[in-house]
Structures are given as C-alpha cells and as structure tokens.
Amino acid sequence: MGNLLIMNNSNNKTSYGVKKLLMVILIASIVSPTFAFADNDKFERKGENRNNSQKSVQMAQKSEKKELKNEVKSIKREIKEVKKEIKKIEIKEVKSFKKDDDHDDDNYKKYRLATTTATTTPIQTAKKTNYFLCKTDTGWNVVPFEGVKNKNSNNALGKYCMKLPHGFTKKFYGKTATSTPDIVAPVISGITVSGMTTTSAIVAWATDEIANGNIYISTSTPMNLASSTTLGSVTFSTAHSFSITGLTANTTYYYVVKSADSAGNTATSSEQSFVTPAVADTVAPVISAVSASGVTSSLATVSWTTNEVANGNVYVSTSTPVNLATATTLGTTTLSLAHSFSLSSLTASTTYYYVVKSADSAGNTATSSEQSFTTPAVTDTTAPVISSIITSPVASTTATVSWNTNELATGKLWYGTSTPLTLYMQNTTPSLAHLFNLIGLTASATYNLLLESVDGASNTATSTASLTTTN
Structure with a gap:
C-alpha cells in the first residue's frame, strides 16, 4: 500500500498481527545482547582454561556460531510471516471498503496520504472521476482526472502516478484529501508561432506540469490583458496550442500566454509578437x-x-x-x-x-x-522673298512691271507720281512669278511703285521700284 496507512483497531486479526510483529521485534532486541553476553562469558572461560586443547576451543566456537545463525534465521522467518499476514489483512480491508459503499464513512477506515506537512483541499469533481496518486516537486498529491482510466492513458499525468482503487475514488468524492500544498507555478517554455497566413496563426507553448492555457492578443503594446482578445482552455496538459483566426493581413500582433496548474498557481509569459503577411496581389492596375x-x-x-x-x-x-x-x-x-x-x-x-x-x-x-x-503642319512665319524686279516702258502711256517670289504668294501693285499711291491691280492666285501691265500713263512722267506678295500663312513681303514713261 506504499503511502496509504490503515488506522483501525477493531479487527482482531489485525491486532493480533501487530502484536505478533512487536513481539518479534522485542525478542530480537533481547536475544541480540544475550548472545553477546553469552559470547563474552564463554571467551572468559576460555581465558581461564587456556590450558585446554586448541581443538576443543575451535569445536566450541563452531557450535556456538551455528547455534547463533539458527536463531537469526528463526527470527527472520517470524518477521516474514508477520509481513505476509499484515499484507493479507490490508487487501481484505480494501475489498471490504469497495463492497460497502453505502456505509457511513465514520465506521470505515481512515485513509490519508503519508506526508509530513499536510493540508486539506476540497475535491469538487464528478462521481465518474478517477483519482491518481502522483508525485510532484512538492510531494505526493491526489489528482482527479475525469475519464482517465489508467496512468498511461494521458501523458499529462506524468510517469510518477498510480491509480487509486475504485473504493478510494468513491470515498474521495465530495470529501477532502490530505496532501502537501502545491505553491509552485508551472514553467512556460517553447513559445512558438506557426502556420501563419494573412488571417490566421497558431500559437503553442509547453509547461513543465499539467496546466490549463490562455492566450491574450492585441494590436497595441504594451498589452492590457483586461481588454485583449482572449482564447483559453480548462483542459489540463503540458502541451498547449491555440489557432487564432480573423486576423488582418500585414499587421503586427502582440500576445501573452498564461497557464495555471490544478492548485491555481499561475505563470505568465513575457509579451511576444508576430506579423501577418500581406495579401498576395494578383490584380493588375486599372x-x-x-x-x-x-x-x-x-x-x-x-x-x-x-x-x-x-x-x-x-x-x-x-x-x-x-x-x-x-x-x-x-x-x-x-x-x-x-x-x-x-x-x-x-x-x-x-x-x-x-x-x-x-x-x-x-x-x-x-x-x-x-x-x-x-501632328499639324509646320507653322509658316516667314514672308516670301521678292526678287528679280523689272520695270519696262512700252510706249509713252504703257509699261510692264514683274517680280518673282521664293514661295507661292499673291501679288499686288501700287503706283503714283505722288503719295499716297493708288492700288493699280492685284492677283489673288498664288504664284512664284508676278507680271502686271500698266496703261493710261502720262508721257514723260516718273511713277513710284510698291510691290506686295503674301504667302499661304499670310506672311507679307513688300518692295519698291520706279518707272519713267517715254515721250
């Protein structure tokens, strides 16, 4: 039964076994010095009878040692028989404890954890909960786990756990169990962020003992846990993982994780952060x-x-x-x-x-x-160039005037013996050569001439000349 003690004197067989064990211990404590005294007396006699033969002394010593060994073996057999008897009684008491579930607790054996500094902690769990005796850093504790059938069915129980018999489970329900108080918070380690997308991420961590888990998330730093988004689980485990969804792409998120063991001791991590990736752009500009x-x-x-x-x-x-x-x-x-x-x-x-x-x-x-x-045509800002001016009197009252231009242009001719000159004739058809015939002139008179040419861009060129008629 290891750490469980049975405290009951009502069973006669139990009392007999305990008494028998005490008697054996008493006998052993008495016999040992008796043997020692006997041994001393005999050696003193040997000293007095030093004249006896060496052979007689050796025979006496062998006989005494043999006798002593036989006595020790007898005592060991007695102790072994008493231990077997006690074990049978313990097994019978546990079976009796299982069968009489409806009996009042006051008439049953008192079961408690064998610890030096014990406190009581109420156990508030369902009747289907199984109980395990587990060793922690602070001592042995009774740990309730609902649905767990044995110590290997949940790694969270650890390797130093032993399932309590069915009778113990029923007696712990709604009662109190004595255990060493757990005042040490879990140790959080291995915090990681994985599986990150533009809208989700997985945050995981480990604890050195079974504990629950909570994660607090915010886009602000330092974080305010009271106003942060929170995810949590009451399941006790050493491995904790939470999938966070509904995140915004290309955003920095800050988070803190917390874990509390079954005794309520809480550990809180330092503030961590991660950045969600930007949304993949597959749309071309418009x-x-x-x-x-x-x-x-x-x-x-x-x-x-x-x-x-x-x-x-x-x-x-x-x-x-x-x-x-x-x-x-x-x-x-x-x-x-x-x-x-x-x-x-x-x-x-x-x-x-x-x-x-x-x-x-x-x-x-x-x-x-x-x-x-x-593109439009080149803008023309250059006037035509007038050249090759010729004035020729034909008779006393007639004459000809001609000139050339370097581009297509119209032509006009003004004449007179005094100013202002009078427009004589104009040619509106663009041409490179311009010719005008003057008639009705006065004989032996000198006329002043003004020549004008205009291109298609309305650029205007002018020039002057003179003409003297004959007699």
Whole structure:
C-alpha cells in the first residue's frame, strides 16, 4: 500500500498481527545482547582454561556460531510471516471498503496520504472521476482526472502516478484529501508561432506540469490583458496550442500566454509578437484617362492614370497595329498614380499610334488599347522673298512691271507720281512669278511703285521700284 496507512483497531486479526510483529521485534532486541553476553562469558572461560586443547576451543566456537545463525534465521522467518499476514489483512480491508459503499464513512477506515506537512483541499469533481496518486516537486498529491482510466492513458499525468482503487475514488468524492500544498507555478517554455497566413496563426507553448492555457492578443503594446482578445482552455496538459483566426493581413500582433496548474498557481509569459503577411496581389492596375495633349508639329504629351501606384511605359509608332517590340519606347520605374511622357522630334502632319502600359509592385501589368494623334503642319512665319524686279516702258502711256517670289504668294501693285499711291491691280492666285501691265500713263512722267506678295500663312513681303514713261 506504499503511502496509504490503515488506522483501525477493531479487527482482531489485525491486532493480533501487530502484536505478533512487536513481539518479534522485542525478542530480537533481547536475544541480540544475550548472545553477546553469552559470547563474552564463554571467551572468559576460555581465558581461564587456556590450558585446554586448541581443538576443543575451535569445536566450541563452531557450535556456538551455528547455534547463533539458527536463531537469526528463526527470527527472520517470524518477521516474514508477520509481513505476509499484515499484507493479507490490508487487501481484505480494501475489498471490504469497495463492497460497502453505502456505509457511513465514520465506521470505515481512515485513509490519508503519508506526508509530513499536510493540508486539506476540497475535491469538487464528478462521481465518474478517477483519482491518481502522483508525485510532484512538492510531494505526493491526489489528482482527479475525469475519464482517465489508467496512468498511461494521458501523458499529462506524468510517469510518477498510480491509480487509486475504485473504493478510494468513491470515498474521495465530495470529501477532502490530505496532501502537501502545491505553491509552485508551472514553467512556460517553447513559445512558438506557426502556420501563419494573412488571417490566421497558431500559437503553442509547453509547461513543465499539467496546466490549463490562455492566450491574450492585441494590436497595441504594451498589452492590457483586461481588454485583449482572449482564447483559453480548462483542459489540463503540458502541451498547449491555440489557432487564432480573423486576423488582418500585414499587421503586427502582440500576445501573452498564461497557464495555471490544478492548485491555481499561475505563470505568465513575457509579451511576444508576430506579423501577418500581406495579401498576395494578383490584380493588375486599372488604366484610365489616356490622352495626347500639347500636340504641335514636333511635340506631344501622352498621359494616363492608374487606380494603384504603378510604373509607366508608352510605345509609339507610325504604323498600326503597334508592334511593342519595335516601337519607340519611353518609360519609368517610379511607382505613381499619374503618368505623363513628353514625345519630341515628331514629324509635322503625321499620324502617330501609341499604347501605354503600367505594372504594380507585384508585377501585375495592364495594357491600354491602341490610341493615336496627328501632328499639324509646320507653322509658316516667314514672308516670301521678292526678287528679280523689272520695270519696262512700252510706249509713252504703257509699261510692264514683274517680280518673282521664293514661295507661292499673291501679288499686288501700287503706283503714283505722288503719295499716297493708288492700288493699280492685284492677283489673288498664288504664284512664284508676278507680271502686271500698266496703261493710261502720262508721257514723260516718273511713277513710284510698291510691290506686295503674301504667302499661304499670310506672311507679307513688300518692295519698291520706279518707272519713267517715254515721250
């Protein structure tokens, strides 16, 4: 029975066995010195009879030793028989304890743990609970476990546990058991975070003794356990694991774990943390507001926007459809929502085709449809150049005036002998050569001439000349 003592004197057989054991011990304590005294007396006699033969002395010693050994063996047999008798009585008492469950506790044996410093702790568990006698750092304790049938069915019980008989279990229900008080909190170790996703994680830890487990979670530090999200279990174990769900991606979470043993001793870890990964981005940017602005004969600006930060590239060609591999390309790796590229060295009066592309930081790429714009003609700001002016009198009242221009232009002719001059004639058809015939002139008179040519861009050129008629 090891650590359990049976305290009852009502059974005669028990009393007899105890008395017999005490008698044996008493006999042993008396016999031992008697043998010693006898041994001394005999050796003294030997001293007095030193003249006896050596052979007689040796024979006497052998006889005495043999006699002493026989006495010791007899005492040992008596002790062994008494132990067997006591063991039979203990087994019978336990069986009797099982059968009479309905009997009042006061008429039964008193069972208690054999400990030096004992306190009482109420055991409040269901009737189906089994009880185990377990050794801990603070001594031997009665541990209740519901549904556990033997010490090997739950590793949490540890290796130093012994299941109590059925009769003991029934007597502990609703009663008190004496045990050494447990005042040592569990030791928490091996805190890990695993299986992390954007919305979940698993937090696990171990304790050096069976205990429950609680985990407190917050996005703020230092943590306030009273307001933190809490997960917990009342199951006693040395291994604790909690799956945390409903988390937010790319967020730092702080947590503390707690474990309390069956005696209520609580251990709390230091604050820990983990960061959930960002959500995998598989959606390409959305391109919008594609346009070409500020178009001149040699310049243009292409711009667009995206709904998320992304880089930008524009592909330009005078052929359609645009071949992105051979098209002229402008681009940037800078991530932005607004994208703008200036195109230069364009050709006037030319149609250009273009496509824009944007890729976000995850490499998701969007490509616009093909767009186009046309550059205008070059703006003409240069007046025509008048050259080769010829004035020729034909008769006393007629003459011709001609000139050339370096580009197509109209022509006008003013004349007069005094100012202001009078418009004589104009030619609105653009030409490079201009000829005017003057009639009705005055003989032997000098006329002042003004020549004018205007190109298609309304650039105007003028020049002066003079003419003298004949007699």
